Amino acid sequence: MFRRLKQVFSEAIGKFAETLSTKELSHREFEEIFQEFELSLLEADVAYDIVQLVRKSLADEIVGKRISRFSDPAEYVRSVFFKSLKELLDRGVYRGDIIAEIKSAPKPYVIVFMGVNGVGKTTTIAKFAYLLRSNGLNSVVVASDTFRAGAQEQLELHSKRLGVTFIGGKYRSDPAAVAKDGVIHAVRNNVDVVLVDTAGRMHTDVDLMNEVKKVVRVVRPNMKILILDALTGNDAVNQVTWFDGQVGVDAVILTKADADVKGGSALSIIMSLGKPILYLGVGQRYEDLMPYNSEVLLRRMFD
Template sequence: MFEGLKKAFASLSEKVKTTTLSEKEIEEELDNLFYRLVENDVAVEVAEEVLKVIKDELRKVRIPRFSDAADVVDSIIKKTIDGMVMDADIKEVLKRVGENMRRGKPTVFLFVGPNGSGKTTTVVKIANYLKKHGFSSIIACADTFRAGAIEQLKQLAERHGFWVVSQHYGADPAAVAVDAIRSAEANKIPVVLVDTAGRTEVDKALLQEMNKIKRVTQPDFVIYVGDSLVGNAAAEQALKFNEYVGVDYIVLAKLDADAKGGSALSIAKITGKPLLFIGIGQEISDLSDKPKEKILHALGLN
């Protein structure tokens, strides 16, 4: 996870530690860092921002001893990343679920995102996470579009004992979601997780459908599930979805398989949306509610 980005940052602090660098050499090293960041999927504008912050910070500090230099650089890098990635307050989300439950209202999470990003897997992982925190859920299969989607979700969810509400292919996904909400109300189930079909910004009909699902279900939270493996495109895709449907939180899936790491930084910085979870594997428990901590750790910064 994130070996590319980790190496890029490590090589800067390594250089500063082992050689006396002139102002010009430092500039060159920062240029190198810029290219390495971009190579590792950091969007150009984000790489520029990272460089700017690091430069400013470097200028501010007077490094007392040569051997301390790497620590100083590490802490500057850490501070820079820290300022770019925002965690969601998961406790607030759980609190809302509890409050709604006391009022007899199920909390609705609507999951959206591009094709194959990890939505269905993430929905089941989150059902599991919520169960561990004392909340049962109903999963609505509002993907009535992709062949095999209903069977996939049912198989995955029912293997772990989660309740799935589904209809037939071609059914109105908004109606499936409403069905699930009614069942939750009738059975006092505190959470409804609505899994939807993958779509892209060129699928106009599917985008309208997504808006309809939102309008009809009035979700408490719209969660965008992004795929960290699509690299540079991840941030752009997330922005588009936010424009169309309005996104509250981001879950970034497949970080375990991402050898570069830049898309996590870019998506966080460019959208400015908090990361609710990250997906770190294909198993049901491979979900972390501490994205920033995990990212800093993968970069060797904590």
């Protein structure tokens, strides 16, 4: 994750520092160095708009600044990069503690997971059930994906491995009814959390969007989480817009961040979502769900 970006940043920091160590940087000199940096960022899949945000933010901090001859130019430039990117990455921070919120809310706390096909909804639910268990909370997982062959079995297998209750439904049965069954089970058995899995749907499919709307209407979740794949690039933003307009999106989990070797795609998604990011999926194991934290990501990019 971020391997290529890390190289790109390190090179750019070196270039800027070289000039800054002898004199202050003019706007023209900044642009000369940035143009090369821009190309590398684009090659690492950073979206054009995001590159422009980075350009502006860095220019504000570097152009016309003179650094004290006692300070280390590379260290100075590095801290400017860190600060600029942190501001952009902090746009994605969830201002709260989901686990604490679940603990203090009336039982059961209901979460509906949605997203387009194959983004990692079912896997993320299993990871989330694992996380809840590690925090002393029990959960029931509900397979409201009654559509894709094998979807029920996939979630049921996870539930067995994790030791959590599974609620499913017959093939092609009403997903909203299955979700409701899950909530009823949780109420009767004093379960803390209900995790509702839904079928993958293209955001443009009206019937399937209506179906997830119905699930939401029937179970009235505390939270609606949209799952996004880090490799999706620009379309991730469209997905958020669609799901938000149709169903409402409270927060996002970005999966497969580990598979974005260059790092620019994940970075661009994070910076342009306009929705809080709860977690990043960073692998296929249950433990591979990392709380979204801008500092941690920046350290991966710069250290």
